[in-house]
Amino acid sequence: MAAHRKPRQRKLAGPATRFSALALAGAATATATAFEGSAQAEPHLTADEVxxxxDRLYEEAERSTEQYNGAKEKADAARTTVDELRDEAARRTERLNASRNDLGSFATAQYRAGGIDPAVQLALVSDPAGYLAGAELAERVGARQTTTISRIRHQLREIAQVRAEASELLAELAEQQAELDRHRTVIRKKLAAAQSLLARLTSEQRAAYRAGDGAAVARADRDTTRPDTSAPRVPAPNSRASQAVDYAYAALGKPYVWGATGPSAYDCSGLTQAAWRSAGVSLPRTTYTQINAGRSVSRSQLAPGDLVFFYSGISHVGLYIGGGRMIHAPRPGAPVRIASIDDMPYAGATRIA
Structure with missing residues (x-):
């Protein structure tokens, strides 16, 4: 399939967007460093405080993960476009070479037949009428070669334009890759800081933390009532939502891996994207874009298949399954599971289909 140059809006991000992303990454790095220092400076934290x-570190790591996912999506798209531009430049170069070969053949023929005045040639030929007919053909061929030369010049300009656009896009891709590296560093720092804090807990407390849902663990210590995975399933409103819910149920127990979209591991938005993809619906990659992918619904109107979002920064998402429950990928070390939507600060919901 022929590649076509795309409009200028193909740029990965404007200066304001890049500045915002850098500022967020910088702030997140500072926060992670502060928490690491805090973990060392506060030796007498209670288990609940730890x-x-x-929880807060994991939340911030997830926010950085969603920023990483967004940056990766843009970088992947840019990389694909660069490859398309390179292919297009190669195809145009092939056509240019063909035009040059045609022109070169004509020039060679002219050189071999040149050097004799046309009047002398007319006098020497045995068939003047035939010669004159041939001369008329040569004039037509000359006009065709003029067109070929114009086409070559146009092809050269087009190739230069395609290569310039690819070069510009490569520079932006390098910036995007640097942003990916920054988000990756922030995520790793936060996860390491969280693990350092959790190392203070007893093995039983860590097991309880892994079995719970972050902020809900303190409640779980006092109230052992957790979402029942064997509770009757609530019917979905349509076949697509039903397929998405079925996919999420099949993913239960699979590990959380930041940046993963399945089928062996997921992060939160990767799970919801994969669930709806199984139903034939393409969702954006990140939480902060998925929330705008459908129709907003109130909490009282939730139905199985709806996307439910959490935290003020819209940094976490789950797939609602009814009865106040969702299936979500919580955090590193916590597999895909069923949880109450009350376990985290609720931010809104979207109905996809």
Missing amino acids: RAKA
Whole structure:
């Protein structure tokens, strides 16, 4: 399939967007460093305080993960476009070479037949009428070669334009890759800080933390009532939503891996994207874009298949399954599971289909 140059809006991000992303990454790095220092400077934290700080670090790591996902999506798209531009430049170069070969053949023929005045040639030929007919053909061929030369010049300009656009896009891709590296560093720092905090807990407390849902662990210590995975399933409103819910159920127990979209592991938005993809619906990659992918619904109107979002920064998402429950990928070390939508600060919901 022929590649076509795309409009200028193909740029990865404007200066304001890049500045915002850098500022967020810088702030996140500072926060992670502060927490690491805090973990060392506060030796007498209670178990609840440790878990609360770990929850906050995991939340911030997930926010950085969603920023990483967004940057990766743009970088992947840019990389694909660069490849398309390179292919297009190669195809145009082939056509240019063909035009040059045609012109070269004509020039060679002219050189071999040149050097004799046309009047002398007319006098020497045995068939003047035939010669004159041939001369008329040569004039037509000359006009065709003029067109070929114009086409070559046009092809050269087009190739230069395609190569310039690819070069510009490569520079932006390098910036995008640097942003990916920054988000990756922030995520790793936050996860390491959370693990350092959790290392203070007893093995039983860590097991309880892994079995719970972050901020809900403190409640779980006092109230052992957790979302029942064997509770009757609530019917979905349509076949697509039903397929998405079925996919999420099949993913239960699979690990959380930041940046993963399945089928062996997921992050939160990767799970919801994969669930709806199985139903034939393409969702954006990140939480902050998925929330705008459908129709906003109130909490009282939730139905199985709806996307439910959490935290003020829209940094976490789950797939609603009814009865106040969702299936989500919580955090590193916590597999895909069923949880109450009350376990985290609720931010809104979107109905996809």
